[in-house]
Amino acid sequence: MDKVREKQKIIAEVNRVSARCMRIIMYFLLVFFSFMLILNKYDALFLGILTAACLFISLIPILIVNILKFDKSILTKHIIIICTVIITGIYITELTYYAFPMMLFPILIASLYYNRTFILYTSLLETAMVVIAEFIQVNYKTIVSIEGKKDYIEVLMNFTIPSILIILFMSFIAYFIVDRNALMIDRNIETALITVENEKGLCFAFSEISENKSKLTGEHIKRVAEYTKILGRASGFDEEYVDKLATAAMMHDIGKLFISDDILDKPDRLTDEEYQIMKNHVLYGEALLQKCPGEVMHLAMIIAKEHHERWDGRGYLGMKGEEIAYISRIVAVCDVFDALTAERMYKKGWSLEDTYNEIITNSGKQFDPKVVKLFIQNFDKFKEIREKIPDMKIY
Structure with missing residues (x-):
């Protein structure tokens, strides 16, 4: 999670809200x-064509x-504003002061983006649109439905100046509202970033405690988190979710806090009874985290x-195939890869080649074939992480 990404999320959400606002504008056009x-001042066919054209632009x-x-494109907000300004321009060119309320739409939509520069940009677009409308009203009387407008001075006094004053007034209000809201949003993002970092730190510290019980340092959980990021991205998850998933993956063995040191540190093969106790760490972890x-x-x-x-249902709890959450299937591959390559009190670490072959061999048995396929495609990245974060023995 970072500030730029959070602002991009806000822009994407505002783009979706703005698109919904365009539907409201369509309803307004129909009512208008x-x-x-009802006023019977304009030809019904002319009004119908005008409204149909504006409805089509609203659909863009x-x-x-x-x-x-x-929705995440930086150009989308510009397209939305341009479409709104064009619709407003068409109506005020043809209907003058009857269409003045529509001049509020571009500024109101621009204010959703919490960007002062964007307010000024929209104001300039609207002002340019007013000038173009005045030019059309004076020079192309045959294509507009205005009666009695003969020269620039008359149009300027009765249309252009009032229009620009409306734009300036609304822009002034919107500018200060957006200024205040932008400051509040920046503060909220900063707070959220601090909270997330604190949460990551807490998760890592908590996870490292469980690792230390097994006479290990935090390198295992760091590597599993990094491996999880690799497969998360390869699975098509967005970066924010990948970060959350990697943080969550560090907690995968948190239930070992409730397993006695005699079992965790036993250098010999566990008895059936001890193995059953060890298996319970998954339920302890669930119980610890569920609330x-x-x-x-x-x-x-x-x-x-x-x-x-x-994947074949022979795991600790007997879940199989799609019954197992996809994120758990990802972490299963990452955890086993790291466990096999790491040196422990009771074993030497496997080579990367042997570990690679072992995971491929167990595709469709222990592991989800889809996840194994992603592992194969990203194996070089796994090797980089394994070399970058070596074990630090404390036993």
């Missing part, structure tokens, strides 16, 4: 069309955001419970 028909942002899924608030802790609970499950 009905009102103008909806198409871009909801159908083409360009902890937050998405990261929820993910950690799932992983802590299921990371020893097998």
